[in-house]
Amino acid sequence: AQKITQTQPGMFVQEKEAVTLDCTYDTSDQSYGLFWYKQPSSGEMIFLIYQGSYDEQNATEGRYSLNFQKARKSANLVISASQLGDSAMYFCAMREGSAAGNKLTFGGGTRVLVKP
Amino acid sequence: DAGVTQSPTHLIKTRGQQVTLRCSPISGHKSVSWYQQVLGQGPQFIFQYYEKEERGRGNFPDRFSARQFPNYSSELNVNALLLGDSALYLCASSLRTGSGANVLTFGAGSRLTVL
Numbered sequence: 001a002q003k004i005t006q007t008q009p010g011m012f013v014q015e016k017e018a019v020t021l022d023c024t025y026d027t028s029d030q031s032y033g034l035f036w037y038k039q040p041s042s043g044e045m046i047f048l049i050y051q052g053s054y055d056e057q058n059a060t061e062g063r064y065s066l067n068f069q070k071a072r073k074s075a076n077l078v079i080s081a082s083q084l085g086d087s088a089m090y091f092c093a094m095r096e097g098s099a100a101g102n103k104l105t106f107g108g109g110t111r112v113l114v115k116p
Numbered sequence: 117d118a119g120v121t122q123s124p125t126h127l128i129k130t131r132g133q134q135v136t137l138r139c140s141p142i143s144g145h146k147s148v149s150w151y152q153q154v155l156g157q158g159p160q161f162i163f164q165y166y167e168k169e170e171r172g173r174g175n176f177p178d179r180f181s182a183r184q185f186p187n188y189s190s191e192l193n194v195n196a197l198l199l200g201d202s203a204l205y206l207c208a209s210s211l212r213t214g215s216g217a218n219v220l221t222f223g224a225g226s227r228l229t230v231l
Contacts, residue, residue: 047220
């Protein structure tokens with residue numbers, strides 16, 4: 001089974017509107033961390049936001065927020081007030097267990113294109 | 117401050133050759149990890165080094181090897197290149213290893229094409 005599933009291969013969003021990117025995960029560990037990264041065409045992966053499995057509140061970082069639903073094993077990224085510079089690939093990733101070190105498991109990504 | 121730097125940025129090799137990719141972590145970061153990203157897919161974990169010791173290895177053949185130097189920079193070596201090794205190779209550094217909000221900072225990658 002896929003550890004990280006991103007079901008939306010691509011999305012269009014109008015500038016200044018909000019967009020939600022879906023991510024579901026599969027793990028039997030109680031301790032895990034969920035990350036979202038942005039990858040522009042330049043190739044560099046840019047960290048956006050982190051949610052720990054024991055965090056009771058949803059993480060927020062500026063225009064980014066993470067809608068964490070633990071029982072449903074989902075960790076959707078919400079980008080508010082989209083900007084043209086938000087056009088990129090977005091990856092959801094998981095660090096699974098306390099001994100995972102720096103091994104992240106990534107999903108297949110969602111391409112976002114912001115329209116003016 | 118300089119981010120994670122990788123070299124070379126692009127390279128072309130032929131099947132059977134060997135390649136060495138280099139990574140300099142952010143100053144003060146002691147952990148380096150390597151990921152392979154095939155076109156159209158998410159990155160896959162290859163190796164992690166922390167304090168010059170291997171701390172994790174992904175599901176890659178022995179043709180892939182890596183090391184970390186005393187200054188925490190790292191090299192990834194791939195021997196006997198196959199067409200399927202064509203990918204973007206990403207290096208990531210972090211202050212430490214382990215759980216929690218230990219964020220990996222990635223470089224821009226080395227794009228390898230095998231002909």
